[in-house]
Amino acid sequence: MAPIFHLSLEITSHIVEHLSPNDFLCLRQTCHTLNNTTLHIFSQKYFRTRRVMLERRSLEALANIAEHPALGSSIEEVEICTNYLLPLDELRIIEPLSRPFSEMAAERERRENGQDEETDEEMEEEDEGEGEGEDGENTSGEEADSDDDDNHYPHLRRLNETAYCKAFNDQEELIKRGGDIVYLTRAMKGLVNCKTRRITDDNRVWGLRHLWREIGILPQRCLTFESSKSVKLVRRMLHAFFTALAESNASIDFLEVASGCVVDNANRISPDMLAKPSSATLDNFRLKTLTTLYLNLDHLVELSCRVIRLTACRA
Secondary structure, rough: OOOOOOOOOHHHHHHOOOHHHHHHHHOOOOOOOHHHHOHHHHHHHHEEEEEEEEHHHHHHHHHHHHHOOOOOOOOOEEEEEEOOOOOHHHHHHOOOOOOHHHHHHHHHHHHHHOOOOOHHHHHHOOOOOEEEEEOOOOOOOOOOOHHHHHEEEEHHOOHHHHHHHHHHOOOHHHOOHHHHHHHHHHHHHHHOOEEEEEEEEOOOOOOHHHEEEEOOOEEOOOOOOOHHHHHHHHHHHHHHHHHHHHHOOOOOEEEOOOOOOOOOOOOOOOOHHHOOOOOHHHOOOOOOOOOOEOOOOHHHHHHHOHHHHHHHOOO
16 A cells, blocks of 8 residues: 555545544644645645634734745635624623524534634634524523623623733724734735635634633624724724725735625624725725625615725726
């Protein structure tokens, strides 16, 4: 029997397709030869689509991957997901979002089939959160520090306030210093083969489980007009995204803006939120290579009169 080192790339790829994510990682850690041999398979399998959120580690990871000589060129699609942290006092006011049943069923099926898309530290946490309910509520029976909070705010039962405040302050500092734009610009410059960009509410975001483990609850997932801070943060995501596109002079074919479409009690992005702020970078920005634009916005009746102005259509 021929050693695996002597097999063709096609046969090795076929073998890898039958491995679970954890087994595949173990195989790659066996030796340098197998690590190098399977690098292309690994990058194609786990790095074709990357999802990030408004969080330092998530954005930094995307920038570092984009600048990697092998992994960066494998990325074909990037999603900026509208996950963020609200001020602590608003957590008791804003109704937690409910996850669609179809999404939970699809996630469980991926886990059962060993098709979890996350890698590295994320795959080690595949089964974390099994005791969570549909709204991120803990159902494991653990008691919280305050019975009153349990009764009135069950979705906050596992909230670690100290860790949450630290993460929220870091998010605010990231925005204040423009780090979100810096990371996204670095990423856009390195993603030479990425022609599809999306702004979505997908919950399969790199770094989400790590953040969840730290703060005890899931961050806000979509836009809600009940919070002015929510509107401000999502608007900031849009600004950072388009500024990064402009500064990197990125070439894209497909652009989708469709956050808030699958979650029942969420709001979709409104057209006025896409209005670009006045800046030297964005004033002359044109998506000259764009061939497909998909917008799923709030108040669609306003869409037709805003498309040309808001999307920087082909000149």
